[in-house]
Amino acid sequence: MAPHAEVAAVTDTSSVVVPDPILTKGDTHAKFTFDDVLPHRQQSEPVSTIVAAFSSAHMFKSKKSANKPKARKWDQHFSMESRSRQPSSLKGAMKYFKKDTISLCGGLPSPDYFPFQEVGAKLPVAPHFSQDELAETAQPFSAGKFDTLSGDSTYDLQIALNYGQSMGPGAVLRFITEHTEAVHNPPYSDWDICMSAGSTSALDISLRMFLERGHYVITEEYTFSSAIETVLPIGAKMLGIKMDAHGMLPDDLDHVLSTWDEKARNAPKPFLVYTVPTGQNPTASTQPLQRRKDIYALAEKHNLFILEDEPYFFLQMETFVSGQTHSVEKPFKPAPVKDFLSNLIPSYLSLDTSGRVLRLDSFSKIIAPGSRTGWVTGPSQVIERFLRHAEVSAQTPSGFSLITLYKLLEENWGHKGFLEWLMFIRAEYTRRRDIIVNACERYLPAEVASWSPPMAGMFHWIKLDITKHPLYAPGEMGLQKILDIEHSAFAALADMSVLCAKGSWFRAERGSDTELFLRLTFAAAAPDKMVQAVEKMGFALRREFGLEQVALEHTQNGHTNGHAK
């Protein structure tokens, strides 16, 4: 086993990097903060290092949490499928497990037959996060089969590479529980956490927990295409609520629910809301705190349950200023954790006095999509049903993901380093946002293209004025005509070697399009390529809409150098 570079001796109760005094102090009487992590661990039971040990967020959350009221019960709202789930017989046998028990029960292979002597990774030391620094300063971490036996660690390959309980291994669940409590401070006591094999899997499970065929799911007018593609085969329907740059409109939500006619709709009044409150996919809309409060109040009024899908929560940005690009200091200098956290718009989870929110967190956008690892937080009754389905589907995230995340988060970064990493990628995404929006201002034809600069996330949502398109014919704009125009614009860009996403893919009520949108991401391409692509887009859109042409400045297709018409 390689040494734990830079980290103080890892013991069970102090393996997290020691919190720094710059961590948020907050109101320590009322709220668990990152400063409380270490003292809390020292007063708590150690993490179990038995293979496939049961654990729960209840083991790791603060004592402060216990005094809060309990969540509501949702018995009447679980689907037939979810209600009929029984606990796993084999996993239930674990309660007979004593210290000296020899188990001939579960078919857990001996670790002798895992062909891995060690797995490891070279990991960045906070705050040296940039690619240039990474090559110079990344430190090796490794996990052996039996690190827990020697007391070197709370998690090793014999645990990570065997079967495990679906809520996740205690060593990782503890870190996630502490993070979740210190960031979101759920206002009820019996919240719990289950790890997920990514939020796509978590969404599939969550939907099946509540939906019957014919039910409606409320969401934004435009929503994550993959969510639509998950809901429809289950036999449920998407119901799109009107939105602005601040997300779903409470008035429309209230109107739809207040006027719900079960007979006319042939469906019960909706119960489930699916929303991406921050940097929404595809529109990049971000709900301000008051909007969230208004929607939560409507959830109370109409008895709704909210699926809060928040992959972009930590990618909240400073306001875009035209012509400016926020730079990322080299070397990157993190802000105080307290300032970072206090500038984030609070989550639904943090407003959830009744226990009517299931929050979906994901490592995909903040660590790596290939980790296929996330977690869900919500009332323990709902988490228990979630767990039952996880046991007979994805089971758990990969042990290779879990051991690597453990080494990264618990043994290398600690909570402070993780938050500094989040500040770093937020700064990088802000810089990229600035670059793409500036490029759009410069190159896209203002006569037909408009947008609100994104305040979070990875996406930029461009409205094209369909009435300006040569094929536009007032009074004859059926769906097919709109989709034809959209495809024509999409293909014009593809011809110029620029791929973007069609707005219609994200239309919650598929086939109800009346307007024209394109979604761009600023997450993927290199900054110079993004600018080049937007310039080509401008060229293609001018041609597509029959506007006066502007020659390309920078690409091989352009022959002049100026911005001449």
Added chain:
Amino acid sequence: MAPHAEVAAVTDTSSVVVPDPILTKGDTHAKFTFDDVLPHRQQSEPVSTIVAAFSSAHMFKSKKSANKPKARKWDQHFSMESRSRQPSSLKGAMKYFKKDTISLCGGLPSPDYFPFQEVGAKLPVAPHFSQDELAETAQPFSAGKFDTLSGDSTYDLQIALNYGQSMGPGAVLRFITEHTEAVHNPPYSDWDICMSAGSTSALDISLRMFLERGHYVITEEYTFSSAIETVLPIGAKMLGIKMDAHGMLPDDLDHVLSTWDEKARNAPKPFLVYTVPTGQNPTASTQPLQRRKDIYALAEKHNLFILEDEPYFFLQMETFVSGQTHSVEKPFKPAPVKDFLSNLIPSYLSLDTSGRVLRLDSFSKIIAPGSRTGWVTGPSQVIERFLRHAEVSAQTPSGFSLITLYKLLEENWGHKGFLEWLMFIRAEYTRRRDIIVNACERYLPAEVASWSPPMAGMFHWIKLDITKHPLYAPGEMGLQKILDIEHSAFAALADMSVLCAKGSWFRAERGSDTELFLRLTFAAAAPDKMVQAVEKMGFALRREFGLEQVALEHTQNGHTNGHAK
């Protein structure tokens, strides 16, 4: 990036370890063998190294495969849910991707924001597989972010840690396709493969592909408890076919189907068969070739579709000889690959002339459960529907699993090394099987306990004669009484610190128990612990059944040393 120890320079078409002449020759005109892998690769297109590239087994299978007949079509048999699945809009956009395209389409994060400079593992060099040798001879392998750009590899972190297509990355799918074709040689042309996030996830997806509420799934009388727990919440029912030590009885299967009464059963004639043909869980029964042929013939007669769940396929063992324990040579000496393969009972996939089998393979029992990685093989029409569900559930196996498996299988072992590993663990499980069965012969009371020695897998299935139990009352043996006796025996063992699994957990038609069984695994505990546990079981069962007691020989509870009564 660490050097590729022991392996010839890795290039795209020759990165697999060069096959050795001892590999099976077979009939090279008719069948693709491991000897054909390298020449086939040299004549084929290279693996794509674009992030999230589409791939398919059709890209990697042999030309020989193309001349076979096509699989049947199953349009009428897909469930409502499965039929309504549409391809992912965003993934469909990839067809517009050209060499010089700049994609602003999918929200794939830049690899600059994956905080991993490198991941790696220390891996055993074939055939030095034992724990002792591993510590001495394991070689380091590592993957960097951009190994494919330098041509050092066909798979790297920028691909593995980003989003990917659900069939799996080409670099891994190619290895799996070659393995599957050389081992199983499916007798139709249009078979395809989709990777899975483990067979538990694959089973959940497969069942939803074909089942409606109220339908029946045919299986063995006793079957994998997790399969039962997956089927029931979907609203389907398990139908258990009588079995012997060779698995499901064809006569009973034929009888049930031939006499099916839709009205009386309130369900259509069953279409889906779920079976574990080799080392069945829990009974360890293994279907001989003729049994498989008979069942396949009935599938043809009654138009059944077979889910072949085969985690233990390579754990087929030599016959148990009482008093003997097969030893594993030190150092382990693998047999010729040809001999190993020719001694395996052929799979249903290899008998599947009509394309009515979906085979579930898993790395859980042969590499590590924590990999949460497997694959399914079947008719391309079925694989396409599977893929559509995978896209909106687990998506793909973890990239950390995939890159580690790639390093292990493709860059370290190659096909030959992988097969030698399978021989090694088969030998180890055979040794463990011998130890537990010998211990049972020695310590369990023959008056009440009986069994057939397992021929494959990880489990040993013990029948207890319920009529000998003190609580047995002829004519009054309702279900509750049987479960009470079972629990009493289970608890008697748990009191002696031995955990085993109750037979009733595996009863396909839950609550129809008439007999008493216990399932033991020989996979988990150390051999001396297994023997100790079986001795304690003998003690506990004698007490439980009121038999003359034999003192314990070896444990702390035993005071005498002999085998005295």
